[in-house]
Amino acid sequence: MDLYEVFKKFFKGKGGYPKFKKRHSDDGFRYPQGFKVEEDNGRIYLPKIGYVRYRNSRKIEGIPKNVTVRQEADGWYASIQCEFELNNHVIVPNLNTAIGIDMGVKRFLTLSDGNFIKSLEERLKPIENKISLLQRRIKHKVKGSNNIKKAYVKLALLHKRKADIRNNFLHQASTLMVKNHDLIVIEDLKIKNMSKSAKGTIVNPGKNVKAKSGLNRSILNEAWYKFFTYLEYKLKLNGGILIKVDPKHTSQTCIQCGHISKDNRKEQAIFKCVKCGYETNADVNAAQNILRRAGLARIACQANLIRGRQQEPAEVYNSSNIVV
Known part of the structure; x- marks a missing residue:
């Protein structure tokens, strides 16, 4: 099946x-x-x-x-x-609670109202250090011995612990967003393309391979795709709307005058428009552009679609995870 x-x-x-x-x-x-x-x-x-x-x-x-x-x-x-x-009555989302979300590595997410959630890296770092230490020890153990088998069991438990911490974090963050906002706008990110290796080939070797490898690891560690999946199904169950917009130039566009330039963001954390001089946090500016890009017309269209659509009589979901 x-x-x-x-x-x-x-x-x-x-x-x-x-x-x-x-x-x-x-x-x-x-x-x-x-x-x-x-x-x-x-x-x-x-x-x-x-x-x-x-x-x-x-x-x-x-x-x-x-x-x-x-x-x-x-x-x-x-x-x-x-x-x-499912509930038979149609839930009309409150469009006044609309929010834009900009995903990041230093910050897990930044909202268009200025609030943000810290990166997951701080919570995972202690577990990752233990994993690295254990992997170095495994390298010196005899293959097939009882000691290496015990070490592999410990390693698997550490990876399980890391996954549990990440899933718990993602559920808490997505639930917080859905409880406070009926309409959420995110970027339609191609995470597979964003995390591609820069190694290149022997004929055409890549540039800044080590730096790109670290960035790829950080992007995958934050599990953006899983977070988007959680947002989507939780909003669906609560009658909310999730809109994905084109991410092109969201971090380079000034929210005040609309000027687009890569010089607007010379630093990672600060956005300063070279045309009008507007200065703010770079992630907040990007989140506000994401929210604006959704467009009032598109929001209204989505809301009308929700009101006029008859909901399905039943929904299937995983109701329980039980430990045997």
Whole structure:
């Protein structure tokens, strides 16, 4: 079923050709039916396995439709997909809460009203230092020995911890945005192109390869694409609107006079227009340009589309992640 869906996206041009995974790289299996969940008793019945005790992370909402069981570094997890009814009444978004978001590396995001959220790098740095230290130690251990096997388990746990910190941060940030803003405008960033290697070829070697490699690592570490995905589905559930705009020249355009020049932003943090002399924080100026670029006409069109569109009767989402 998963392979069928991937091929459908591939032929529609929405995804790449499916690749076979290595054995044990992503161990997991799915039960489309036959399972039972006893929340009050704290156990789940899996066909051909039987009842298994679990620790629940959240209450199950709606009707359980299938369960996916997967292995991670610290144990087995079961993700239950549920079906539930959406509200029949149409939610009209408050356009006065519209906000523009500029993504960055020094700051995770900057809002058009001047507020910002600090980079995720500060939270991940201690874990990354431990990972680097352990990787250096693994290099000197004997392959196939018990010591190297123990070290690999510790390394997997550290990577799991890093992923958990990132996901928790992204959920908190996206939930905060959705609670306070019904309309959010972001840049339509091509993150895959932004994080391409500058190494080049032997004939045509790249320039500033080391600096570009560090920038690529920082961009991928912040997980912008996952943050956009969280924003999109949370806004959909709350009746909000997400608009993506062309990112071209958003950081070089003056919000006051509209003059476009790369000389407007000679420094990373400061924007100073060479034409009118307007000076402000560079990220705030970019976020304000992003919000303006959405356009009142487009906003009104989106709002009318939401009002006139009949919502689907049911929505499927992952209701629970439970640790077995």
